[in-house]
Amino acid sequence: xxxxxxxxxxxxxxxxxxxxxxxxxxxxxxxxxxxxxxxxxxxxxxxxxxxxxxxxxxxxxxxxxxxxxxxxxxxxxxxxxxxxxxxxxxxxxxxxxxxxxxxxxxxxxxxxxxxxxxxxxxxxxxxxxxxxxxxxxxxxxxxxxxxxxxxxxxxxxxxxxxxxxxxxxxxxxxxxxxxxxxxxxxxxxxxxxxxxxxxxxxxxxxxxxxxxxxxxxxxxxxxxx
Amino acid sequence: xxxxxxxxxxxxxxxxxxxxxxxxxxxxxxxxxxxxxxxxxxxxxxxxxxxxxxxxxxxxxxxxxxxxxxxxxxxxxxxxxxxxxxxxxxxxxxxxxxxxxxxxxxxxxxxxxxxxxxxxxxxxxxxxxxxxxxxxxxxxxxxxxxxxxxxxxxxxxxxxxxxx
Numbered sequence: 001x002x003x004x005x006x007x008x009x010x011x012x013x014x015x016x017x018x019x020x021x022x023x024x025x026x027x028x029x030x031x032x033x034x035x036x037x038x039x040x041x042x043x044x045x046x047x048x049x050x051x052x053x054x055x056x057x058x059x060x061x062x063x064x065x066x067x068x069x070x071x072x073x074x075x076x077x078x079x080x081x082x083x084x085x086x087x088x089x090x091x092x093x094x095x096x097x098x099x100x101x102x103x104x105x106x107x108x109x110x111x112x113x114x115x116x117x118x119x120x121x122x123x124x125x126x127x128x129x130x131x132x133x134x135x136x137x138x139x140x141x142x143x144x145x146x147x148x149x150x151x152x153x154x155x156x157x158x159x160x161x162x163x164x165x166x167x168x169x170x171x172x173x174x175x176x177x178x179x180x181x182x183x184x185x186x187x188x189x190x191x192x193x194x195x196x197x198x199x200x201x202x203x204x205x206x207x208x209x210x211x212x213x214x215x216x217x218x219x220x221x222x223x224x225x
Numbered sequence: 226x227x228x229x230x231x232x233x234x235x236x237x238x239x240x241x242x243x244x245x246x247x248x249x250x251x252x253x254x255x256x257x258x259x260x261x262x263x264x265x266x267x268x269x270x271x272x273x274x275x276x277x278x279x280x281x282x283x284x285x286x287x288x289x290x291x292x293x294x295x296x297x298x299x300x301x302x303x304x305x306x307x308x309x310x311x312x313x314x315x316x317x318x319x320x321x322x323x324x325x326x327x328x329x330x331x332x333x334x335x336x337x338x339x340x341x342x343x344x345x346x347x348x349x350x351x352x353x354x355x356x357x358x359x360x361x362x363x364x365x366x367x368x369x370x371x372x373x374x375x376x377x378x379x380x381x382x383x384x385x386x387x388x389x
Binding site for chain 1: 236237238240241242264265266267268270280282283286287290293294297374375376377378379380382383384386387389
């Protein structure tokens with residue numbers, strides 16, 4: 001739920017990093033925290049267990065600049081990835097403006113990715129939010145590992161696409177982040193399919209972290225415009 | 226494009242002044258030193274009273290999470306929600322109250338302030354804040370909009386913002 005504070009001239013938006021346990025959600029936030037200027041971010045808050053597993057959430061507020069005299073402040077949250085913590089995970093999704101799904105590229109984590117994606121759809125649906133019409137991007141993390149699954153395989157499993165929500169969107173739309181690929185196109189059956197933007201990342205080194213953040217933040221602001 | 230997720234909302238300076246005036250009066254009536262208003266999503270709306278020695282944004286987020294977690298606990302024991310929470314410390318305590326399921330009012334006070342007084346005065350101030358919010362919403366409904374959309378047609382400026 002974005003909140004526009006006209007008195008303080010601020011636009012506040014909430015972005016949630018979702019995904020399976022140990023997939024790199026907290027690492028994304030840690031990298032952002034380490035890289036952005038201290039005067040444009042707040043504290044990184046982690047409600048974690050003693051073994052540094054996220055228990056409730058991590059939280060990092062960042063300012064991404066001014067637009068029309070309003071400061072754009074993004075509140076970044078992660079959820080606990082472990083299946084066990086669904087009640088807390090669902091709470092964090094409340095009033096969300098944009099979602100980043102951080103998938104673990106390792107072949108052996110495919111099932112965990114799928115389970116988490118299904119859980120995201122279910123939790124969003126319970127709030128009455130339509131994920132297919134919201135700012136949503138996928139990050140394929142851990143691309144540096146030797147057992148990382150090929151991107152087409154991950155795309156087929158986690159980003160197979162859906163029918164465009166509006167008929168006007170049923171036209172070939174190039175993927176601005178991958179030359180030669182489309183976000184919306186027609187498959188062999190004649191059906192139109194819309195996919196969400198995806199990014200390859202190695203969160204531990206920071207590769208792809210800001211591309212992901214920029215893409216989702218831009219989608220969130222455009223949804224307000 | 227409208228976001229089919231949660232509804233956005235906004236308030237203007239007049240709304241904010243009305244809220245902070247009511248809370249200031251509540252602070253002086255009780256002797257509590259500071260208050261903070263956040264929305265249920267954890268976004269900071271205002272701070273009132275003595276300046277806070279910590280990051281109020283972080284505080285707002287944690288308070289909203291605390292409130293949400295307690296809401297779920299309430300449901301597990303058969304209540305619809307807990308409208309207030311009280312956290313007592315050795316020197317500093319806080320009293321947290323729901324306002325119309327939209328905002329959270331956090332009152333901070335030291336051990337010189339009687340909790341009974343905070344509790345007693347909390348109810349009327351919450352009612353007053355609720356009335357302000359109701360008026361703001363009905364005004365928005367009547368005019369059909371809350372505020373002009375400041376981002377309307379800002380597509381290019383948004384592109385520019387992320388050009389780094």
